[in-house]
Amino acid sequence: WFLQNGCSLYDPQTNTVPMDNDAAYEALQFQADMIHKHKVAPIPMAAADYEGPQKLFTAGRAAMILTGPWDTMPILQGNPNLDWGMAQALKRKVQATSAAGISVTIPKAAKYPDMAWELIKRLVTLETEIAATEESGMLMPRKSWAEHPKIQAMERVAPFAKALGYATFLAGELFWTGKSGEVSELFNKACEHAIYENRPASEVLHEFVVEANKVLQG
Amino acid sequence: MSGPIYGTTLAAREPAYRRLRIGLATRQAAVAYIFLAPALVFFSIFYFFPIGLQFWASLRSGQPLVGQSSFIGLANYARAFQDARLHNVFWVSVRFSLGTTVLGTITGLGLALLLHQQLRGRLIWRAVIYFPYLTTFVIVALMWRNILDPYVGVLNSVLAWLGLPGQNWLLSTRSALPTIVGVTVWHTMGYNMVLFLAGLQNIPVEFYEAAEIDGASVLARFRHITLPLLAPTTQFVTIMGVIGSLQAFAQAYILTGGGPAEATRLFVFHVFNVAFNQFKFGYASALAFLMFVVILFLTAIQVRLGGQISEY
Numbered sequence: 001w002f003l004q005n006g007c008s009l010y011d012p013q014t015n016t017v018p019m020d021n022d023a024a025y026e027a028l029q030f031q032a033d034m035i036h037k038h039k040v041a042p043i044p045m046a047a048a049d050y051e052g053p054q055k056l057f058t059a060g061r062a063a064m065i066l067t068g069p070w071d072t073m074p075i076l077q078g079n080p081n082l083d084w085g086m087a088q089a090l091k092r093k094v095q096a097t098s099a100a101g102i103s104v105t106i107p108k109a110a111k112y113p114d115m116a117w118e119l120i121k122r123l124v125t126l127e128t129e130i131a132a133t134e135e136s137g138m139l140m141p142r143k144s145w146a147e148h149p150k151i152q153a154m155e156r157v158a159p160f161a162k163a164l165g166y167a168t169f170l171a172g173e174l175f176w177t178g179k180s181g182e183v184s185e186l187f188n189k190a191c192e193h194a195i196y197e198n199r200p201a202s203e204v205l206h207e208f209v210v211e212a213n214k215v216l217q218g
Numbered sequence: 219m220s221g222p223i224y225g226t227t228l229a230a231r232e233p234a235y236r237r238l239r240i241g242l243a244t245r246q247a248a249v250a251y252i253f254l255a256p257a258l259v260f261f262s263i264f265y266f267f268p269i270g271l272q273f274w275a276s277l278r279s280g281q282p283l284v285g286q287s288s289f290i291g292l293a294n295y296a297r298a299f300q301d302a303r304l305h306n307v308f309w310v311s312v313r314f315s316l317g318t319t320v321l322g323t324i325t326g327l328g329l330a331l332l333l334h335q336q337l338r339g340r341l342i343w344r345a346v347i348y349f350p351y352l353t354t355f356v357i358v359a360l361m362w363r364n365i366l367d368p369y370v371g372v373l374n375s376v377l378a379w380l381g382l383p384g385q386n387w388l389l390s391t392r393s394a395l396p397t398i399v400g401v402t403v404w405h406t407m408g409y410n411m412v413l414f415l416a417g418l419q420n421i422p423v424e425f426y427e428a429a430e431i432d433g434a435s436v437l438a439r440f441r442h443i444t445l446p447l448l449a450p451t452t453q454f455v456t457i458m459g460v461i462g463s464l465q466a467f468a469q470a471y472i473l474t475g476g477g478p479a480e481a482t483r484l485f486v487f488h489v490f491n492v493a494f495n496q497f498k499f500g501y502a503s504a505l506a507f508l509m510f511v512v513i514l515f516l517t518a519i520q521v522r523l524g525g526q527i528s529e530y
Contacts, residue, residue, distance in 0.1 A: 043368070045363070045388065052369070055370060056369060056370070061370075181495035181497065185495065188477075189480055192478045192479040196390065197391055197479060
């Protein structure tokens with residue numbers, strides 16, 4: 001919701017969190033209102049791992065869920081007769097969705113950095129990535145992968161491949177500050193105050209921005 | 219001096235006897251230390267050394283233990299006392315510890331009293347109640363997370379069948395902490411029950427018989443015989459309860475993620491996040507060492523108080 005309303009978690013120009021504004025309030029309030037005001041969404045579980053939305057959807061008790069490719073196989077296996085499809089991400093100011101994944105790095109003190117680099121290059125070739133997708137349904141962050149005919153032909157992968165064009169990271173360059181962990185925790189706490197306690201989004205986001213900026217500046 | 223010992227005076231014999239006693243005492247001590255050596259080595263490697271290393275890390279900034287760091291003295295400890303978020307986390311842990319220790323002791327004692335009676339099938343009941351304690355808490359937490367799910371969980375389904383409203387067990391800032399206290403008590407009550415059963419079995423039956431002859435009621439026998447003679451067991455149960463509950467982690471990690479809105483952010487879970495999410499290993503080490511000191515202090519108080527009460 002934040003991304004679709006043009007918000008981001010970090011502004012590298014000012015080294016601050018630019019979320020104390022109407023767009024951010026609207027996005028978070030919308031999520032809380034779906035639960036408490038319109039009562040069309042359940043309160044989410046806050047835990048290390050949770051397949052609740054997928055289970056509700058697979059059981060036919062939820063009409064729509066927002067999720068990623070990891071839920072495709074569990075839905076297909078959990079209810080093979082379920083008549084369902086995938087749609088592209090929603091749009092408010094911009095069409096956007098959250099990107100996430102893993103990365104591979106070469107440590108500074110690596111013993112064989114050249115060999116590590118060779119391995120990475122082999123892992124991220126188009127052929128390897130397509131093979132991995134065919135094997136496990138994994139998505140790849142490569143435009144040529146998204147446009148490849150084999151990927152376009154995969155019914156349950158092609159919609160996600162199309163989303164690669166507008167997927168983005170909410171945290172952006174926050175990772176490079178070395179303080180993304182602490183700021184993310186404060187962000188989660190603010191969102192939980194709005195979602196679980198139904199506190200006004202403007203109030204919790206203002207508190208979050210004040211605390212987060214202290215962390216970034218300090 | 220030469221000659222048989224029996225022909226000499228006491229004063230003359232004494233130095234020889236003292237040398238013999240010292241030699242024997244030293245040898246006995248040496249034998250004792252040899253037998254203690256494996257345990258001392260084990261505790262040194264896996265307890266004393268890590269504690270020392272952790273204290274060293276707590277005096278440094280950056281990434282001690284895993285990367286570059288610099289000495290900053292007690293700055294991490296000063297920061298801990300000024301950290302408002304940490305204060306909230308600490309009070310959450312204190313409330314959790316109080317709840318689990320008190321309720322765990324009461325339920326353990328209650329179950330022990332009940333299953334100490336000559337009831338049919340009591341051995342089976344003892345095994346059933348003890349069984350959860352044998353299961354690792356991770357499995358217990360995963361199971362309870364499903365049971366407590368407000369939408370697909372068994373508990374709310376049963377409540378609905380009984381005509382009662384379902385609850386947001388882990389999804390409400392008011393009920394989340396009591397709920398994880400309840401899950402923890404469920405997991406540990408079997409262990410406490412076994413300890414109290416052992417204590418009850420050590421109370422001579424004659425005391426109860428004499429009290430019954432004197433006309434003492436059930437409540438009076440419990441209050442004046444059972445409780446006082448169970449004092450050492452109760453002390454042990456509460457000490458272990460406090461130590462275990464202040465070190466609780468899986469409850470927050472598996473059941474609630476520390477939420478909602480940090481309502482169940484237990485101290486060790488917070489330290490884990492400071493270390494592995496925020497990468498502040500020095501500060502996390504200081505927090506962990508502070509908890510070590512707190513637990514040591516509380517245990518010392520409990521032992522001192524318990525020693526006075528246990529004298530019967």
